[in-house]
Amino acid sequence: MRFGTTLGSAGQDRSTWLVLLFLLLGVVAPTACVLWFMNDAATSQAESARQSVTEAYRGQLRLIRDRVDSYWETRATALAEQAGTPEDFSRMVKGGLADSLVYLHADGSPAYPSTAQAPSADPAADRTDWRIAQTLEEREHNIPGAIGAYAGIARLEPEASLAARAAQAHIRNLLRFGNRDAATAAILEYFAGGRLASATDLQGRIIAADEHLLALRLLARGDGRRPAVLQRLIGFLNDYRFPIPSVQRLFLMDEVLATGVKPETFPTYAAERLAAQLLEAEPVRPGAGLESTRVPDLWKLTAKGGRMVLLLRSASVMNSMRTWLKEPGFEVFPPAIKPRNEAIAAGPMLPGWQVAFTSQNDRLMEAASRRRTAYLWVGYVVVASMIIAGLLLGQTLRRQFRLARLKTDLVAAVSHELKTPLASMRLLVDSLLEDAELDPQKTRDYLALVAGENLRLTRLIENFLTFSRIERNRQRFEFTEAQPASIVQSAAGAVQERFQQAGCHFVVAADSSLPPIQADADALATVLVNLLDNAYKYTSGEKHIALRAFYESGSVVFAVADNGIGIPPREHKRIFRKFYQVDQRLARETGGCGLGLSIVDHIVRAHGGHVGVKSQPGEGSTFSVSLPSRRSDGRAAA
Numbered sequence: 001m002r003f004g005t006t007l008g009s010a011g012q013d014r015s016t017w018l019v020l021l022f023l024l025l026g027v028v029a030p031t032a033c034v035l036w037f038m039n040d041a042a043t044s045q046a047e048s049a050r051q052s053v054t055e056a057y058r059g060q061l062r063l064i065r066d067r068v069d070s071y072w073e074t075r076a077t078a079l080a081e082q083a084g085t086p087e088d089f090s091r092m093v094k095g096g097l098a099d100s101l102v103y104l105h106a107d108g109s110p111a112y113p114s115t116a117q118a119p120s121a122d123p124a125a126d127r128t129d130w131r132i133a134q135t136l137e138e139r140e141h142n143i144p145g146a147i148g149a150y151a152g153i154a155r156l157e158p159e160a161s162l163a164a165r166a167a168q169a170h171i172r173n174l175l176r177f178g179n180r181d182a183a184t185a186a187i188l189e190y191f192a193g194g195r196l197a198s199a200t201d202l203q204g205r206i207i208a209a210d211e212h213l214l215a216l217r218l219l220a221r222g223d224g225r226r227p228a229v230l231q232r233l234i235g236f237l238n239d240y241r242f243p244i245p246s247v248q249r250l251f252l253m254d255e256v257l258a259t260g261v262k263p264e265t266f267p268t269y270a271a272e273r274l275a276a277q278l279l280e281a282e283p284v285r286p287g288a289g290l291e292s293t294r295v296p297d298l299w300k301l302t303a304k305g306g307r308m309v310l311l312l313r314s315a316s317v318m319n320s321m322r323t324w325l326k327e328p329g330f331e332v333f334p335p336a337i338k339p340r341n342e343a344i345a346a347g348p349m350l351p352g353w354q355v356a357f358t359s360q361n362d363r364l365m366e367a368a369s370r371r372r373t374a375y376l377w378v379g380y381v382v383v384a385s386m387i388i389a390g391l392l393l394g395q396t397l398r399r400q401f402r403l404a405r406l407k408t409d410l411v412a413a414v415s416h417e418l419k420t421p422l423a424s425m426r427l428l429v430d431s432l433l434e435d436a437e438l439d440p441q442k443t444r445d446y447l448a449l450v451a452g453e454n455l456r457l458t459r460l461i462e463n464f465l466t467f468s469r470i471e472r473n474r475q476r477f478e479f480t481e482a483q484p485a486s487i488v489q490s491a492a493g494a495v496q497e498r499f500q501q502a503g504c505h506f507v508v509a510a511d512s513s514l515p516p517i518q519a520d521a522d523a524l525a526t527v528l529v530n531l532l533d534n535a536y537k538y539t540s541g542e543k544h545i546a547l548r549a550f551y552e553s554g555s556v557v558f559a560v561a562d563n564g565i566g567i568p569p570r571e572h573k574r575i576f577r578k579f580y581q582v583d584q585r586l587a588r589e590t591g592g593c594g595l596g597l598s599i600v601d602h603i604v605r606a607h608g609g610h611v612g613v614k615s616q617p618g619e620g621s622t623f624s625v626s627l628p629s630r631r632s633d634g635r636a637a638a
């Protein structure tokens with residue numbers, strides 16, 4: 001019977017794996033299936049909810065489309081009431097009603113913003129004073145003369161436009177003459193305010209605005225007059241009551257922006273630029289509904305009556321729809337975007353556009369996915385706690401199994417080991433009883449044999465009892481100050497009778513000067529008797545057994561040496577396991593049950609020491625028990 005291997009670490013590993021396998025099959029796999037079902041159910045629930053919402057929304061989608069269409073219809077109609085002045089342009093743009101717009105004349109040509117105007121007939125052409133000034137400047141290159149002539153007209157001419165043009169020519173000639181300071185002073189004098197401030201030239205441009213830009217260029221950066229000039233120019237450009245043509249306004253705005261002022265200075269700049277971009281790209285004609293333009297991502301909406309064209313970027317259309325609809329979940333998309341959810345074509349006012357539902361569904365899907373994640377987390381936590389509980393349960397079960405097995409093994413070992421000595425004692429007694437006359441010598445011999453078997457039985461039972469106490473944690477030690485020599489003597493005394501037989505040479509060596517140790521002397525004697533017993537059992541033929549006690553590196557060492565069969569090195573650790581035997585057949589013959597060394601190990605550990613073995617097959621064995629000693633002088637004893 002070889003019990004050791006069944007209780008070894010391999011056996012423990014196997015039972016742990018079995019518990020894990022059981023957990024996997026019994027707990028994890030079903031839970032994973034449940035989780036999968038839950039996940040699947042949550043997904044299909046979300047899907048069916050999405051479908052029913054889609055159904056409900058589909059009907060609403062048509063209503064939304066009609067509302068959107070009538071919104072644009074109404075907007076186009078409402079815009080028809082606009083007068084269409086540059087002031088209206090500024091107001092509409094600043095009010096965020098459009099990204100830009102273009103007012104049209106009755107003939108369909110752009111009124112504001114517009115492309116450059118053709119010059120009108122020159123009223124000065126017939127005037128003698130003007131012609132003289134022109135001749136002086138252009139033919140005779142008499143600049144001082146021209147300066148005087150133009151200055152005269154500018155001062156005396158009652159008609160503002162003509163006076164302003166003369167002033168402009170005066171300034172021009174001052175510059176040609178190289179007199180920058182005089183030119184700057186003249187600009188400020190003529191145009192800083194007064195009657196010439198809003199005079200226009202033949203192309204309808206405000207002369208004062210152009211002259212202010214000129215002054216800005218002439219004035220040095222640090223000149224104290226510069227900020228006022230800049231402010232006045234910005235004022236001109238932002239004041240839509242001034243009839244500045246859009247081309248001039250945009251040009252001047254660009255120039256001013258180039259000097260480094262902030263873009264917010266001109267709230268209408270982007271709208272002016274957008275309109276100019278469109279006017280450059282295509283002739284703006286009145287149309288119907290929201291139509292695409294040649295400018296990418298730009299849409300135009302013609303007001304009823306055809307006099308006003310609203311310009312809108314896709315994002316502005318979508319934003320205005322979002323705020324106006326006030327219906328979360330619906331959105332309007334330009335042709336370039338493909339909505340994620342179901343969409344239908346928008347009405348005739350928005351050709352190519354689509355109406356779709358969005359956010360409601362997204363929110364629904366988000367809620368579903370949140371729910372699914374929560375389910376999964378709950379599942380993970382449940383599985384994890386089941387695994388932990390299962391592991392704890394497995395551990396407890398394993399311990400119970402081990403104990404139950406130990407009990408069975410012990411019962412089997414006890415009954416098996418008791419059988420042999422009992423049988424041989426009965427045999428000896430029976431054969432004595434069979435004799436009619438008792439032969440004194442034979443009787444003595446037989447009784448000696450019976451006594452030997454009895455001793456063996458007693459030791460076996462003692463070992464069983466010690467083992468059982470150890471297993472039940474009932475083994476108590478009584479530590480007292482013990483003399484190593486007396487422990488050696490009591491162990492040697494216990495085996496003496498057997499060891500004194502022929503063929504056995506027993507040596508005992510223990511110095512009485514060895515330091516005392518804290519020990520349970522009886523328990524240590526049991527240890528040595530067990531080791532001596534083994535030495536006797538596992539040595540065949542001539543036996544040489546030695547029991548020694550000596551001092552070595554802070555420890556008292558008890559060594560039991562024999563010249564027996566020896567133990568292979570790979571077995572040196574295993575022999576200390578419970579019920580472990582190297583050779584089962586031999587053990588049966590010698591009458592062991594594999595408990596002796598496990599008891600030895602337990603007792604020595606309880607004393608804070610350790611057992612070692614030196615052995616090779618065929619070369620005998622030496623078992624050493626080292627116990628800590630308090631003596632520090634290192635005196636060795638033989």
Ligand code: ADP
Binds near residue numbers: 567594596
């Ligand atoms: P057993 O009751 O079988 O002797 P032990 O626990 O005392 O049990 O010893 C375990 C095993 O160790 C033995 O079965 C034997 O194989 C081996 N063993 C112990 N002492 C010796 C020894 N002195 N020489 C050879 N083998 C030994």
